[in-house]
Amino acid sequence: MSAAPSSTPVVSHLKGLDYSVVQQCMHCGMCLPTCPTYDATKLERHSPRGRIALMRAIADDRLEPTKTFADEMYFCLGCLACMTACPAGVNYAELFEHARAEVESRQLLTSPKRTFIRGFTVKWLFMDHRRLTAVGRAMRLYQELGIQDLVRGSGVMKLFPKRLRELEAMTPKVQSQFSNELIARVTPATGAKRFTVAVLTGCAQDLIFSDVNRDTVEVLAMNGCEVHTPPDQPCCGSLHAHNGEWALAQQLARRMIDVLPPERYDAIITNAGGCGSHLKHYHKLLEGDPAYAERAALWDRKLKDIHEFLVPAGIVSPPPAEGPKVRVTYHESCHLSHGQKVVTQPRQLLNAIPGIELVELPEATWCCGSAGIYNLTQPEMAGQLLERKVKHIRSTGARVVATANPGCLLQVINGCQSAGVSVRVAHPVTLLAEAYRAEAPKAVAAVPA
């Protein structure tokens, strides 16, 4: 059993946890059938209750945190389907974040490659929006100047390892304009003003789906909101918290509260399921910080997913649609449905669009394999899940898949494309924005190549 490699004392996140959180799991097994990694392997270690048993064993000093434990914590998708299934109300999200933090603080998975990748992405790139934008601009040039086509056409990629080729093929299309180029800092309400809201433009979302941000702002304005989109918003920190970088997540949360003071708005709106699930728990993250704890609690109360905000406020009806209805199906972002329990509202929003026939997607709540950066770190399991998702999408006969998280959007776009399923993948809010613009919902649109 390997001990911690460092001689400096390490904080045990799991031992420091309130024991009742660990003890809450009564290992009844109700989580097993909803866990994608258990379903695929049928091994208890790869199940929520198995993982919790390992965390508890560490908290109880019955197990040293090992590399096997560390690998297990990163084999978990963090999809939180187990939280929806758990009658006992175990807070798996909290356990899981502390377990990964334990892995990182004990440096259980250190390798030069991993250290470099994490150093570049989690600790550098996603800590400063300007860096991310600069990288985005570089990627945009790579794509717009035709270099990408040249590279792909030349066959030079064949010289690279298979995994790198796969990754290159997954490179998302960077938008030609970022959110601050598309959206005014303050967008007035259309008609009478009912609310003052802020919209979070996100980090990856801003680069790859800035059009979804624009659509979000338009839809909110149409529904009586004066919409503020301050520039230079930091990353929300969910990437950091989910990957064991607790201190960086706290740092980003403080910066976010500074950039978007919660007392100024009636609501702070997010359109990304994964981010929202983290953004609603700033208080837990900052409860030990007297300067921020109170505002973080206010922040949590003001933070609303776009669907969750719009549906109770009452959605202004779009003009009636002409022509036959377009069949749309809805794939649930794990962190929207399991993390935030926003389940019915996106469907209500879609049903409010006249040109749409909404059909249910079998296993709509089953993870698509995107899971933050899981599709990069665990390509095999992610690929299996994507295949399963695409099979169900195909079975619906839908022309459009709606989903409300940038990771899912990218993953499902990639999956449908490589399986040759011709569907458009879009955020529900985009479909609503198009309806307001009196555009017929596009069936098969050009998906990012």
Add this chain to the structure above:
Amino acid sequence: MSLSHSVIERLRSILGSDHVLTAREDLISYSFDGTAALQQLPGVVVLARSTADVVAVLKLATETKTPVVTRGSGTGLSGGSLPSADCIVLCLVKLDRILEVDAANLTLMTESGVTTIQIAEAAAAAGLFYPPDPGSMKISTIGGNVAENSGGLRGLKYGITRNYVMGLEVVLPDGEVLWTGNKCVKDVAGYSLRDLFIGSEGTLGVITRVLLKLLPKPAAKKTLVATYDQMDRAAQTVSDIIAAKIIPCTLEFLDRTTVRCVEDFAKVGLPVDCEAVLLMETDGHPAAVAEEASLMEALARRNGAIEVRVARDEAEANRLAAARRSAFSALARVAPTTILEDATVPRSELARMIRFVEGIARKYSLRIGTFGHMGDGNLHPTFLTDERNKEEMARVHHAFQEIFDEAIRLGGTITGEHGIGVAKKDFLPKFAGDASMRVMRELRRALDPQGILNPGKMFD
């Protein structure tokens, strides 16, 4: 680890390394089942994928006198699949094929690692019905259901697992494969060995295949929820329904604590401001269902129900049943350790037993949530406690002792559907009596002379 290295190596050569788990992280993950406050590391965990795998493992175990603890999904509530020290945990979840649905004979043949819900769904897909529906049916395996003789919410009208087992393939401890039963409704050839293995808790053989009886799917069903301000009124409603010669398929009750926990989790609109909720379901021919439902509603109202609500459609009825199935786990919302019992009494003694349990909780100053199958007298008083509080755990133990004594005194049993395992081992001799204990011991010795199957469970 004192399980010898050579045994593990031989297991690897039989099953392949991928199906033999020895990492501490794996052993910890298989060191418990669904029972509170029990854990024990096994020596090794193996995953069988065929009857032949099971045969080879048992032959090796017999040769080396290594204890074997069989398990499916590990959802048991009496510690029946709790490992023993240095044992082989033989996990059957990869025996996961349904082999045949025979609509002409109304049977289903399956491997034992298939989950209960998959069996129910396969039956439903053929327009048929597999009634036993234990609380953990979404993940429990049929092999585990047979080994524990599991019950469920429909026991009152449809019986329990035993009533649906027509045949079994069992691997005996020495590796010999035994088949008992067939597709005939009538079969009186020899002892009913099938019945011997049902409920044997992994002590007599390893069940690898099960032939199940199916029924035609009832054409209609209706689900009602009645709310009461006194538990006695709910109990009286149940007595009146039975007296009116109605046998509903479900008559479940939940007390105030349980209702609150269940509603907190399931959000199915159960009224939380009441002392008892009765969940009633009738199924069968549409005309009979309509008549029985209205009679049950009238009886509930006559007994002072605050409200009687009828589920709008099948989806709502299923949500209500699923919510009820979550009761035990949902109680864990309010306490770190939930220890549940399943003392069972003849139906006529039910109200008396419920009052007794309430009195015991007061006597020992314990928090308790009670729910259960009111129609068949099977109660689930659940103590809400904390296993780290040794003094309170001692009081819990005394409370159980009294509850069991009372159940026996009223002509009931110490376990209606969870089994003896280790949780109720101490109480079995007094309940069963000397003659039964002697016969059980001799049977076990005859089938498992070396005592390698699930040692320490049920009785020594």
